[in-house]
Amino acid sequence: EVQLVESGGGLVQPGGSLRLSCVASGFTFSSYRMTWVRQAPGKGLEWVANIKQDGGDIYYVDSVKGRFSISRDNAKNSLYLQMNSLRAEDTAVYYCARVEMGELRFWGQGTLVTVSS
Amino acid sequence: EIVLTQSPGTLSLSPGERATLSCRASQSVSSSYLAWYQQKPGQAPRLLIYGASSRATGIPDRFSGSGSGTDFTLTISRLEPEDFAVYYCQQRSNWPPTFGGGTKVEIK
Numbered sequence: 474e475v476q477l478v479e480s481g482g483g484l485v486q487p488g489g490s491l492r493l494s495c496v497a498s499g500f501t502f503s504s505y506r507m508t509w510v511r512q513a514p515g516k517g518l519e520w521v522a523n524i525k526q527d528g529g530d531i532y533y534v535d536s537v538k539g540r541f542s543i544s545r546d547n548a549k550n551s552l553y554l555q556m557n558s559l560r561a562e563d564t565a566v567y568y569c570a571r572v573e574m575g576e577l578r579f580w581g582q583g584t585l586v587t588v589s590s
Numbered sequence: 591e592i593v594l595t596q597s598p599g600t601l602s603l604s605p606g607e608r609a610t611l612s613c614r615a616s617q618s619v620s621s622s623y624l625a626w627y628q629q630k631p632g633q634a635p636r637l638l639i640y641g642a643s644s645r646a647t648g649i650p651d652r653f654s655g656s657g658s659g660t661d662f663t664l665t666i667s668r669l670e671p672e673d674f675a676v677y678y679c680q681q682r683s684n685w686p687p688t689f690g691g692g693t694k695v696e697i698k
Contacts, residue, residue: 518627518635518678518689534686568634575682576625578646580634 475499475579477569482584489559489588495552495569495581503547506530506572509554511565512583519565522554523572537563559588592616594679594690602698609666611693613679618659623683626655626664629692630675638677639664669695 481493495507509521522543523532531543542555552569566583573579593616603609613624621642627635637646639655642662652667666673674697679690 517691518680520687520689532685570634574640575623576637576640576646577627577635577680578637580636582634 475571477571477579477581479567479569479581479584482567482586484587484589485559486590487560487588490555490557491559491586493554493556493567493569493584493586495554497550497552497571500571502545502550507545507552508570508572508577509543509552510568510570510577510580511563511586512568513562513565516565521567524552556586559586561588564588591686592619592681592684592688594681594688596677596679596690596693598693599691600694600696602696603669604698605669605671607669609664609669609673609695611664611666611677611679611695613657613662613664613690615660615662615681617684619662619681619683621658623681624655624657624662625680625682627678627680627689628673628675629678635678666695671697 476498479495508523511519511521524543540558544553564587566585568583569581570577571579595614597612624642626639628638629635638649643655654665656663676692676694678692
């Protein structure tokens with residue numbers, strides 16, 4: 474069974490840092506491009522970052538460039554999102570998703586990040 | 591950045607009725623790169639339609655997508671109780687991929 478399990482969310486003060494993890498199982502993780510998508514409470518979806526199978530071809534949405542860093546460890550079947558200089562507007566549920574033929578065909582259940590003093 | 595505008599914001603219908611959801615893009619989107627997702631409360635989104643009109647694996651044929659250029663439509667031919675949810679269109683024709691603001695389909 475394909476599974477994506479996010480962790481690492483929580484409450485952090487503005488300006489702080491968090492590292493999100495997404496552990497994959499049930500498929501060959503190293504064969505898939507992965508992405509992070511977020512959803513602010515009661516709001517719509519925002520594509521945050523992409524990473525290719527080999528860790529290359531990394532792209533970020535402008536709102537997180539220079540503050541967030543996506544990475545992966547194929548030996549550990551894990552995807553990461555290092556988030557620095559966090560702002561209130563980064564408050565959201567963060568989902569990791571598997572990309573197949575460009576589409577987000579499988580999603581984790583998400584982890585909530587709350588940025589507040 | 592391509593802005594996707596979905597309408598209506600909320601659609602109030604009864605089970606068995608037909609639902610027509612609209613997604614309009616601020617510039618032309620390749621049909622190959624237009625998708626629709628369904629999201630229920632407390633759950634992650636689920637891919638319904640890709641390539642504007644192709645159903646994802648396991649999606650019932652009451653869901654259909656159409657359109658091209660800047661105007662796309664998701665149609666649910668006969669609403670089932672499990673179809674009441676929020677629907678998002680999404681483009682990946684240009685970076686960054688963007689989502690519409692969503693249409694909530696609620697029980698009338």
